[in-house]
Amino acid sequence: MGKVYLANTGLIKPYNEGTMKVKKALLQTGQGEVDVKAASLSADEVEVILLKLDQLALTYQSEAIATMLAEEVESILAAIRMVKDETKEPFMGIQALGSALDIAWLRPRNVGETNTLNHAGTAGLGLYSGTSAAVYSWLHSFIAGTDADIIPQQTMAEEAAVVHLGAIDTSEIPKVNAITFVLQGVPSPTQSMPFNIRRGLSYFDVPFVRFEKPIIIGPEKQQKLTLTPNITGDSKVELLSLLITKASLLVA
Numbered sequence: 579m580g581k582v583y584l585a586n587t588g589l590i591k592p593y594n595e596g597t598m599k600v601k602k603a604l605l606q607t608g609q610g611e612v613d614v615k616a617a618s619l620s621a622d623e624v625e626v627i628l629l630k631l632d633q634l635a636l637t638y639q640s641e642a643i644a645t646m647l648a649e650e651v652e653s654i655l656a657a658i659r660m661v662k663d664e665t666k667e668p669f670m671g672i673q674a675l676g677s678a679l680d681i682a683w684l685r686p687r688n689v690g691e692t693n694t695l696n697h698a699g700t701a702g703l704g705l706y707s708g709t710s711a712a713v714y715s716w717l718h719s720f721i722a723g724t725d726a727d728i729i730p731q732q733t734m735a736e737e738a739a740v741v742h743l744g745a746i747d748t749s750e751i752p753k754v755n756a757i758t759f760v761l762q763g764v765p766s767p768t769q770s771m772p773f774n775i776r777r778g779l780s781y782f783d784v785p786f787v788r789f790e791k792p793i794i795i796g797p798e799k800q801q802k803l804t805l806t807p808n809i810t811g812d813s814k815v816e817l818l819s820l821l822i823t824k825a826s827l828l829v830a
Contacts, residue, residue, distance in 0.1 A: 579629075579632070580632030580633075580635060580636070580644070581632065581635065581641075581644045581645065581647075581648050582628055582631040582632045582635055582644065582647050582648045582651065583625075583628040583629060583631075583632050585648040585649075585651075586628055586648065586651045589624060589628075589651060589652070589655065590621050590624045590625050590628070591621050591624065592618070592619065592620055592621050593616070593618055593619040593624070593655070593659065594618055595616065595617050595618040595663075596615075596616065597613050597614070597615060597616070598613070598614060598616040598656065598659070599611050599612070599613055600612050600613075600614055600653070600656050600794070602650075602652055602653050602791065602792070603650075603653035603656065603657075603741070603791055603792040603793065603794045604759075604761070604766065604791045604792070604793045604794070605761070605793075605794050605796065605799075606761055606762055606764070607759075607761050607762075607764040607765065607766040608764065614656065614660055614796065615660070615663045616656065616659035616660060616662075616663055617659050617660075617662035617663040617666070618659075618662075619655065619658070619659060619662070619669070620668075623668060623669045624655065626669060626670065626671045627651075627654070627655065627658065627669055627671070627681070628651065629671070630671040630672070630680075630681055631647050631648075631651065631654065631681075632644075634647065634681070634682070634683060634820070635647050635648075637683060638746075640786070642786065642788075643744075643786060643818065646743055646744060646788050646818070647743070650741075650743060650792050653741060653792040653794060654681075654741055654792075654820060656794065657739045657740075657741045657794045657796065657820075657822055658679065658681065658739075658822050660739055660794070660796045660797060661679060661737060661738065661739045661796075661797055661822045661823065662679060663797075664736050664737050664797045665677055665679065665737050665824065667679055667824070669681075670825070674824075674825035675825055675826075676824065676825060676826050677737075677824045677825070677826065678824070678825050679822065679823070679824065679825070680822075680823075680824075680825045680828055681820055681821065681822045682820070682821050682828050683818070683819070683820065683821070684740060684817055684819035684820065684821045685821075686715055686716050688821055689728070689729055691827075694734070694735050694738045694821060694823055694827055695729065695732055695734065695735070695738070695740070695821075715814075716814050716815060716816045716817075717749075717812060717813075717814045718812070718813065718814075718815070719811065719812050720753045720754060720805070720807035720809070720810060720811065720812070720813055721807065721810050722753075722807055722808055722809050722810040723806075723807070723808070724807065725758075725804050725805065725806050726804070726805050726807070727802060727803065727804050727805075728757075728803045728804070728805050728815065728817065729801060729802060729803040730802060731760070731800065731801075731802040732800065732801065732802070733798060733799070733800050734795055734796065734797055734798055734799050734800075734801070735797070735798075735823070736797050736798055737797065737823055737824055737827075738797060738821065738822065738823035738824075738827070739794065739795060739796045739797055739799075739821075739822045739823075740794075740795045740801075740819050740820065740821055740822070741792050741793070741794050741795075741819060741820040741822070742759070742789060742792065742793040742794075742795070742803070742817060742818075742819045743788065743789060743792055743818045743819060743820065744786050744787050744788040744789050744817075744818040745757070745771060745786060745787050745789075745815055745816060745817050745818055746786040746787075746815075746816050746818060747771075747773045747813055747814055747815050747816065748814050748816070749812065749813045749814045751809065751811070751813075752771075752773035752809075752813055752815075753807045753808070753809040753810070753811050753812070753813035754771055754773070754805045754806065754807045754808070754813055754815050755770060755771055755772065755773070755806065755807070755808040756768050756769065756770055756771055756805070756806040756808075757769050757771055757789075757803060757804065757805055757806070758803070758804045758806070759793055759801065759802075759803055760800075760801065760802040760803075760804070761793070761795070761799070761800070761801055762799060762800050763800060766793075768806070769787075769789060769790060770787075771787045771805075771815075772787065773787065786818060803817075
């Protein structure tokens with residue numbers, strides 16, 4: 579058992595279907611509390627989720643990122659229940675198949691996909707769009723003072739949600755210092771990304787910025803994420819965002 583699991587054993591219990599109030603995450607600019615439709619979760623499903631989040635924390639070998647996940651489990655559970663309300667399918671993690679639910683770190687290629695983040699009409703419009711939206715890297719060349727959309731204006735698929743928790747930049751000299759979220763067409767206050775205030779990067783020391791609150795983009799909800807660079811040049815801003823969707827959409 580890892581840090582996420584051990585810090586959240588009290589959350590391992592059944593959750594009933596119904597309307598729930600989400601307070602610890604931002605779903606809509608200007609609203610401190612939002613009512614959402616949430617599916618039930620069994621105690622076994624919650625345990626599987628905690629174990630999966632422990633596994634995801636190991637991806638970065640960072641105590642700080644593991645702590646972030648451990649402290650935001652309630653918001654992550656809320657997002658999973660929002661997706662499950664649409665799919666009516668259980669959360670099974672690595673054992674999931676077909677329409678059963680799993681969770682993964684958002685990858686660059688997801689930004690251009692039509693079956694999760696982007697519906698037709700916005701595919702390939704993101705900052706990291708490649709040929710046929712085949713995006714393989716977060717690397718991008720920025721121009722100081724010129725905003726760039728890391729995720730274009732788009733609507734989530736009906737069977738997917740994203741939880742934005744933070745970001746890292748592994749480039750030697752980060753170029754971006756701010757991010758703005760536009761939720762349902764309404765911008766939230768810009769958040770600073772002080773990547774320049776950091777220790778030297780090593781395998782066990784991943785510098786990152788944690789957002790003030792988790793930002794949940796639920797099924798069929800709109801978002802746009804805009805980066806503001808203060809230096810011209812290449813940078814590698816990688817979102818620490820969790821994608822929740824059907825297992826069939828997380829293959830490859």
